[in-house]
Amino acid sequence: MMRTARKTAGLATAFGALAVVLAACGGGVNSASSSSEAAASAPAASAAASAAASAAGSAAASPAASAAAAVPCGDWGVAMNNWVGYTASAEVLTQVAKQKLGCNITQTKLDEANVSYDAMEAGSVDLIIEDWGGGRWKDWVDRGAIQEVGSDGNIGLIGMYVPKWMAEKYPDITDGTNLNKYADLFKTAESGDKGAWYEGPPGYTTIGQKIIDAYGLNFKAINVGSEQALIDLMEKGQKDQKAALAYFWEPHYYLANDTVARVNFPANDWSDAKKASGKTDYPKTDLMKLATTKLMESGSPFAALVKNWQWTNADQNSVALDIQNGATPTEAAQKWIDANPDKVAAWLQGTGAA
């Protein structure tokens, strides 16, 4: 019995191994799209390949037929921080790099700041397209693996917001130092006998607790899990005339609706959240691109694209809104790319792409 079982197992293993070996050799669907010559010389194969590419969605690289870049782009990793606006920027950049430069881009989901910096230092990703923390990357830059690549064109501003109806009914609520006067309005089951102060999700830059402490505000900071929870709060607050005080940031498609009002604190005097006193508001920040030294010194056209990349808050909001309304990031990015050939062309200057 032992022998026959072994024989049967052997048979099974042999077939399995054969299948994998077969898979490893031979070109098939892949080779049709792996080089631009193949695509050019075999139109049928190229059509098949691009159909395949679009079917596979973001996981697949488009054939580089339209973009015979002078220097091969190579394999690069983009950190994907977890908010819709970031996703919009990163996806547009990724699609341009794939389609116009033939780059192979891997997107990796990472929390912002030190998690992403560590990953860059370890070489698993090469780019953060939108970083909010003024200079918090200094240690990593000093060690040499990471570089600042300048502003990405977006201007970021975090803050606390209330639904618009509140600002209309209680005009002085937009001055944060008056918040204690209205703390009762914000009481919920979650916050008990204090007002509810909804903070951003765990991975975000927040100083709400510091502000509450510094001003002795009668509020309890509640950390919500998601961007969506904040939007739900505000939507409901405006619709049902409920009080809500929540963390938001520009650029954000939801703020573009103009249904919220900002609660202001004295003008900002800090750039590193670690050193914030809590007495002053969040700063207006040029959102920065950070890249690995490896990428920037590689001579890859992707490095040039990253250097050129800039767009406005309105640009980002339009793509983010499409994602929000149900488009996949790839579809939303494609729509923007098709509608903005000039901006894309400007980014491609010096990359060698046609």
Added chain:
Amino acid sequence: MSSVESFLRRRWVLLVILFAVWALLAYLFKGHDTLELSTMENTPVTQWLNDAIDSIRANRSTSPVFLYVFNPIRVVVENFIQLIRAVISLPQGANVIPMVGWLGSLAIVGYIVYATSTLRTSLLSMGLLLACGMLGMWMFTLDTLAMTLGAVVLSLLIGLPLGIWAGINDRVMAFMRPLLDLAQILPTLVYLAPLVLAFLIGIAAATIATMIYSIPICIRITAHAIRNLRAGPLEAAESMGSTKWQILRKVQLPMARRTIILGVNQTTMAALSFVVIAALIGAPGLGSPVVDALMIRNVGKGVTAGLAVVLLAVMLDRATTAAVIRTENIDDSSTARRRRRIGLAVGGALTIVAVILSRYVLWAAVFPQSLDFGKGIAAFADTVIGWITETFDFFTEGFNEWFTVTMLNPLESLLTQTPWWITIIMISLLAVIIGGRGAAAISVVLLGLVVVIGLWNDTMVTLAQVLMATAVTMIIGVILGVMAGRSERVERILKPILDAGQTLPAFVYLVPVLALFGPTRFAAIVCGVFYAAPVVVRIVADGVRGVPTEMVEAATSAGSTPTQVITKVQLPASKRSLLLGANQGLIFVLAVIVIGAYVGAGGLGYLVIAGLSKPDLQGKGLAAGLAIVLLGVVMDRIAHASANRSGPGGH
């Protein structure tokens, strides 16, 4: 009997007095010595941890520990997983598909299942995998499959030898037992941060975290398999003068084979149930759309991904269970053997054809869009959940608020607003009454440590939620457990639900629960109850069924109503099972409540998750992980001691 009863009554009296004193002291000293600490603030201990982590980070590329231990492990594990992914899930370079297209992967999976079990299971497995593809999750599913497969292989490589060793050597077993016990009560969330520190966020850390979760299960079952063999054949082999090695190879391993394969099944299920949590530290696969759904609006996609996890869990469970069954009844007649060999040859040929097709023909290479119903299903899930939230808001909002205000808030304020030293004294008195001096001593020491770390207040926030969720779990567990224990019909109806509940990763229902209840502690409690209830129902049902029939019949013939039979006979007689159930319930609930920080539950879990991403909270996050472990051990010891004290009744 009567002496036991009077003893019990005395204990109840003591407990009532204790809680009355507790409430009075809480009222008198409310707000003093609460050790409240704002989120961004550090204590000396957490600050020290912070600095330690900073220096570890700065030395990552120079310290020998990293150069010669962590980094090589990271590279090896990562490459191993990437190799599997390259075959089935990850397109290389500018390629459109991985080495094998979807049809080929499907065929290979089908063939492997066929070779290890039966044709029926193989067809079922392929059907389930196909269904994952139809949910629009093909790539994610195969990524998860690759991760799970890789983690299981590595876990078995380590777990099987260790399990065998612990099986044949008492000293090794004695050394491992406390570690295995600890692993069982360690909430999964807590080892993420230390692993990230050593291996960085990414595939390696995610795989190793999965392994830490599944290896103890493998060791436990393997050792158990070898230890519990019938003595006869062993003694026979010994008397024939076989060496230990011979006995192991020729007698023990073959005899233990069935249980060991069962261990493989459990190891696989554990690894799979970790996928979603692993996504928090960079694992590719189905976990990432689930986590996405929590962070960005995408309830529909999160639900579809969750559904795919469930299908994959059913598939892996069935496939490995079928393999266990096959080891038992192999039909060894020559016709059956011939038929099987023909089957394997034909199946192999078909698989090879499928693999070749999947490399050369488009429809077999990339999962066809015409088969992808993911968007429709996601939209449908969105609509359903939207409808439920709108229609049942008296429950989703009303009950939620009622529960929070009348039950949770008072308990939380009792625990968080009372001076820490009163709470510790009261908890240890409670431990003395229901558990014993040993449990009380452990409680004082470990809770004292929590105070030293400086996370007392957050620990109490978490404790309040855990106690609340456990109470609800026990109510549900006892009701359903008694019903299932008394009626086979109810048991048959409940069984598939309980099975599903136990294979579902906790994160999967976080998405719909968050959609229904918003970012509240109540949502976290609901998740905890979902996760823990099946186990408690099982244990209670077992206990009730174990009550001797004579006792029940005697009570019935004496004219007791069914309610009286339950309350006077069946429940008291299965008291030990109830306490064991409470113990398991507490541990299961704790594991999920800390994850509930993701949906706004706050407490220790929030600090752990925030510590993963906020530089100035990294030390505090690590300390919070430690506090969770301490809390878990305290609850486990008290519950355990009280179960032991109640004696071996019922079970």
